[in-house]
Amino acid sequence: MLKKGLSLISLLVAILGLLPLSMAAQQVDRTVLPIPEPQPPAITELDARNAKAPPRFEVKAPKDAPNVVIVLLDDIGFGQPSAFGGPARMPTFDKLAAGGLRYNGFHTTALCSPTRMALLTGRNHHVTNTGAIMELATAFPGNTGIRPQSVAPLAEMLRLNGYSTAAFGKYHETPAWEVSVSGPFDRWPTHSGFDKFYGFIGGETNQWAPAIFDGTVRVEHPPDPDYHFTVDMTNQAVAWMQAQHSLTPDKPFFVYFATGALHAPHHVPKSYIERYKGEFDEGWDVLREKTFARQKQMGVIPQNAELTRRPKEIPSWDSQTPEQKKLEARQMETFAGFAEHTDEQIGRLVDALQEMGEMDNTLFIYIAGDNGASAEGGPEGAYNEIMALNGIISDAKINMPHLDAWGDPSTFPHYAIGWAWGGDTPFQWTKQIASHYGGTTNGMVIHWPAHIKAKGEVRSQFTYVTDIAPTVMEAAGLPFPKSVNGTVQLPFDGTSMIYTFDNANAKETHTTQYFEMFGNRGIYHDGWVACTRHSIPWLDAPNPPLSQDVWELYHVADDFSEARDLAAQNPAKLKELQALFMKEAEKNHVLPIDDRRFERFVPAMAGRPDLMAGRSSLTVYPGMVGMTENAFINVKNRPYTITAPVELPDANTNGVIIAQAGAFGGWTLYMKDGKVHHEYNYFGVERTNIVGPAPLSAGKHEIKYEFIPDAPKPGAGGRSVLYIDGQQVAEGHIPKTQPFIFSGDEGADVGMDGETAVSNDYKQGDNKFTGKILKITINTKPSGLSAADQKAVEDAEDEAAAIVD
Structure with missing residues (x-):
C-alpha cells in the first residue's frame, strides 16, 4: 500500500494522461529552497481539447519520508x-x-x-x-x-x-x-x-x-476549572x-x-x-x-x-x-x-x-x-x-x-x-x-x-x-x-x-564541541574534556577574572562522570585543549565572554534594542493586553505616575483600569464598589493597598497614581499616592519593590488583569472594567515634584545605574 508520494489511483490516472504527474515523480534540485518553479512551456495550440497540459508543479516530500516528532x-x-x-x-x-x-x-x-x-x-x-x-x-x-x-x-x-x-x-x-x-x-x-x-x-x-x-x-485558555497547560x-x-x-x-x-x-x-x-x-x-x-x-x-x-x-x-x-x-x-x-x-x-x-x-x-x-x-x-x-x-x-x-x-x-x-x-x-x-x-x-x-x-x-x-x-x-x-x-x-x-x-x-x-555559558566553559575533543567552572547560578557574588579561572581535565572515554581530574598529571593535554577552545570560541563568535547575569536584564547595560528606549512616557489604550515586560515602559527603581481619564456609568464601578504582572508580583490600579485602589504586590509575600475614601460619582474623572522611591538602590520602597481630579485622596508607603523583573510571562493589561490576579480584591477571569477608559499615560519623569523629591529621584536613578553597571 502506497502511503507517501502518489496514491495508486492517482498513479493510474496519471498514466492514462488525465492528471499531470507531480514534482515527486520528477527529478528536482532540493539544494536551493524554495525549489524553483519551472518555466512553463510556450503553447501555440488554440483549443485546449487539442493540447496536453505540462506536468503540474507541486512540492512533495521524498517518497516514504517519515513523520518527525521532537519532544523536548x-x-x-x-x-x-x-x-x-x-x-x-x-x-x-x-x-x-x-x-x-x-x-x-x-x-x-x-x-x-x-x-x-x-x-x-x-x-x-x-x-x-x-x-x-x-x-x-x-x-x-x-x-x-x-x-x-x-x-x-x-x-x-x-x-x-x-x-x-x-x-x-x-x-x-x-x-x-x-x-x-x-x-x-x-x-x-x-x-x-x-x-x-x-x-x-x-x-x-x-x-x-x-x-x-x-x-x-x-x-x-479554555475555561476549565481543572485546566493545565x-x-x-x-x-x-x-x-x-x-x-x-x-x-x-x-x-x-x-x-x-x-x-x-x-x-x-x-x-x-x-x-x-x-x-x-x-x-x-x-x-x-x-x-x-x-x-x-x-x-x-x-x-x-x-x-x-x-x-x-x-x-x-x-x-x-x-x-x-x-x-x-x-x-x-x-x-x-x-x-x-x-x-x-x-x-x-x-x-x-x-x-x-x-x-x-x-x-x-x-x-x-x-x-x-x-x-x-x-x-x-x-x-x-x-x-x-x-x-x-x-x-x-x-x-x-x-x-x-x-x-x-x-x-x-x-x-x-x-x-x-x-x-x-x-x-x-x-x-x-x-x-x-x-x-x-x-x-x-x-x-x-x-x-x-x-x-x-x-x-x-x-x-x-x-x-x-x-x-x-x-x-x-x-x-x-x-x-x-x-x-x-x-x-x-x-x-x-x-x-x-x-x-x-x-x-x-x-x-x-x-x-569536537565547545561549551560556554556565563563564563563556564569547556571543550570536548576525541574523548577528552578540558573545562573551567567560572560562576555559580545561585551565588550573588563577584566572579574571579576570567584569566584566573582554574581548568580541569578529564579523559571521559574512560571516566564517564568526570570524576578524576587529570590536569596536574597531563598539563600538555590540558594546554592543547585550552588552545583548541580559544580557536573554536573565535570561530563561533563566543568571544568576548560575558559573565554578567542580573545586569544583562537591563537593555541599556546589555546594549540590546529596547522598545521603550529613550522614552519617559507611554500612552496605552483599551484592548491593549498581554504587553510583555520587555515591550512595556519600565517602572522599576524609578518614580512614575499613571494618569487615567475615565467615564463612570454609576457610583458602583468595578474592575481593573491597568495592571502589570499577577499574583506572584506586580501592581494594579482598579475600582471596587466605586472606590479607587492601588495595590503593590511584592512577590505575593507583602501587599500595600491604598484606597480613596469614597465611591466616585457617575461621569468623567481623572484618576492619577504616583510613586516616588525613597532610597537610592534597586528594590527600594517609596511613597504611594493616589489622586482624584487633581486632589490627593490617599497615601501609603511600599516597604520594598521588585528590583529586576515582575514576571517571566505575565504582561501589562489595560481594562482587565489577565492570567493571574495581582490583587485578591478581584477574581481571575472576572475583572474587566465596567466603566470607560479613554487612555492611560505612564510617565517616568513626572513633573511637579518637590525639590527634595526630585533630588531623591535623581540620586536613586544614578545609584541604580551604578549598581547594575
Whole structure:
C-alpha cells in the first residue's frame, strides 16, 4: 500500500494522461529552497481539447519520508527520568526506550534558549546569536538574539520540502523586544518554518494560567476549572496531527512538542504529588546513591563510572533542619509528580500516532531536558521562583506557610538546589554550568520502528543538540540546502546520528564541541574534556577574572562522570585543549565572554534594542493586553505616575483600569464598589493597598497614581499616592519593590488583569472594567515634584545605574 508520494489511483490516472504527474515523480534540485518553479512551456495550440497540459508543479516530500516528532522537556536532569535510573516514573519514555535507543552521551548547551536554537537550526548557539536566553541579549556578535538569515531553521527546510509543520508549547527563541503587536514577526514561530504555533513565547509560564499565543495572537485558555497547560498543548497537538492525517494522509508532518514542564513553576494536580509521598524523605545525598546504583544495574552508565562528590557550595541533607527536610521532601515529590504527569501527556501523542497507523514510520525523538536540572530555586527552594530571578533567596519563613499548597495555583514553586544536583547523577553541577556534564548531559531516546531494528539498546557516542537537525534531514532523504529564501546558508555544525542506529560501536562523528555559558566553559575533543567552572547560578557574588579561572581535565572515554581530574598529571593535554577552545570560541563568535547575569536584564547595560528606549512616557489604550515586560515602559527603581481619564456609568464601578504582572508580583490600579485602589504586590509575600475614601460619582474623572522611591538602590520602597481630579485622596508607603523583573510571562493589561490576579480584591477571569477608559499615560519623569523629591529621584536613578553597571 502506497502511503507517501502518489496514491495508486492517482498513479493510474496519471498514466492514462488525465492528471499531470507531480514534482515527486520528477527529478528536482532540493539544494536551493524554495525549489524553483519551472518555466512553463510556450503553447501555440488554440483549443485546449487539442493540447496536453505540462506536468503540474507541486512540492512533495521524498517518497516514504517519515513523520518527525521532537519532544523536548524543560529543566530535567540526566538522573531524573526512570528510563535513565531516576526516581520519576515516566512510562512513555520507558516504553519508547524499550522499543528504540537510549543515548547516554547526548549533550545540550546548559541553558534553554541556546539549546532550543541549536536544536531547531543544527548550528552552534553562538552562531545563531543566542549566547544566553533572549532576555539577556547584548550588542556583541554571538549574543545579539537575532538569528541570521544564513541560519535557516530545520522547520523551514522541511516545510519547503513538502512537510506540514507545527510547534506546541514553549518557544523561547523570539527576541524579547520583538514580542509585541508591532513585531517584527520574522523570528516568531510562524515565520520560522512552522505553519502552526500554539504556546508561549517566554522562558516559562504558569501552568494553571498561561500566557498563550495562537500564531501571533494572544488567546485566553479554555475555561476549565481543572485546566493545565500541558494537557491543553497536547490536545492541540493531537487535533492538529489528526487533521493532517485526515486531509493529507500522504503528506508527512513535523511536530515540535516543547513542554513548559519541568521548568519552574512546578505545577501539577495534587494526586500526582501524592503518588510520591515519603519517597524522598532520605534526601538528595541518598537519592544520588540509589539513582547511581540503578543506572549501573540498567546499563545506562558504564560499570566503571564513579559517583562524583558533592561540591562544597551545595549543602548536605544532614545539615538541614527537620522543618527544612519536611519542606524540601515535598518539593521533590511535586517535581516527580510533575514529570509523571508530563510524560502521561506525551503518551497521548504516542497513542494518537498509533491510532492513526503512523507510529511505525515516525521518527520520534524524546529529549529529557534542554539542560541539566535547575538549581535556580536557591538553597531551600522557593514558593515563588520569581524571587530567585530577582536575586532574592527564599527561606523557611517564606516557604513553610505554602507547604500543603505546594504545586497548586496559589504557588509558583521551585525546589532546592540539592535536588537539582541529585537530579544530575552521576555528574557534577547543574543547569547554567556549561563547563561540566551535569549542566549539559540529558537523556534522549530515539524511536523509529521502520528503520531502527535494535530494541532497548544504549548508544554512547558523543552527540550534541546540533546533531538533531542533520539526523532529521538524512532520515527524510533531504540534502542540506545551499541557499534558503535567497540567502547562502552556513553549514550544519552537527552531524547526523543515523550512523549509530545499527551499530553501537560505530566511531563517533561529532568529535569536537565547545561549551560556554556565563563564563563556564569547556571543550570536548576525541574523548577528552578540558573545562573551567567560572560562576555559580545561585551565588550573588563577584566572579574571579576570567584569566584566573582554574581548568580541569578529564579523559571521559574512560571516566564517564568526570570524576578524576587529570590536569596536574597531563598539563600538555590540558594546554592543547585550552588552545583548541580559544580557536573554536573565535570561530563561533563566543568571544568576548560575558559573565554578567542580573545586569544583562537591563537593555541599556546589555546594549540590546529596547522598545521603550529613550522614552519617559507611554500612552496605552483599551484592548491593549498581554504587553510583555520587555515591550512595556519600565517602572522599576524609578518614580512614575499613571494618569487615567475615565467615564463612570454609576457610583458602583468595578474592575481593573491597568495592571502589570499577577499574583506572584506586580501592581494594579482598579475600582471596587466605586472606590479607587492601588495595590503593590511584592512577590505575593507583602501587599500595600491604598484606597480613596469614597465611591466616585457617575461621569468623567481623572484618576492619577504616583510613586516616588525613597532610597537610592534597586528594590527600594517609596511613597504611594493616589489622586482624584487633581486632589490627593490617599497615601501609603511600599516597604520594598521588585528590583529586576515582575514576571517571566505575565504582561501589562489595560481594562482587565489577565492570567493571574495581582490583587485578591478581584477574581481571575472576572475583572474587566465596567466603566470607560479613554487612555492611560505612564510617565517616568513626572513633573511637579518637590525639590527634595526630585533630588531623591535623581540620586536613586544614578545609584541604580551604578549598581547594575
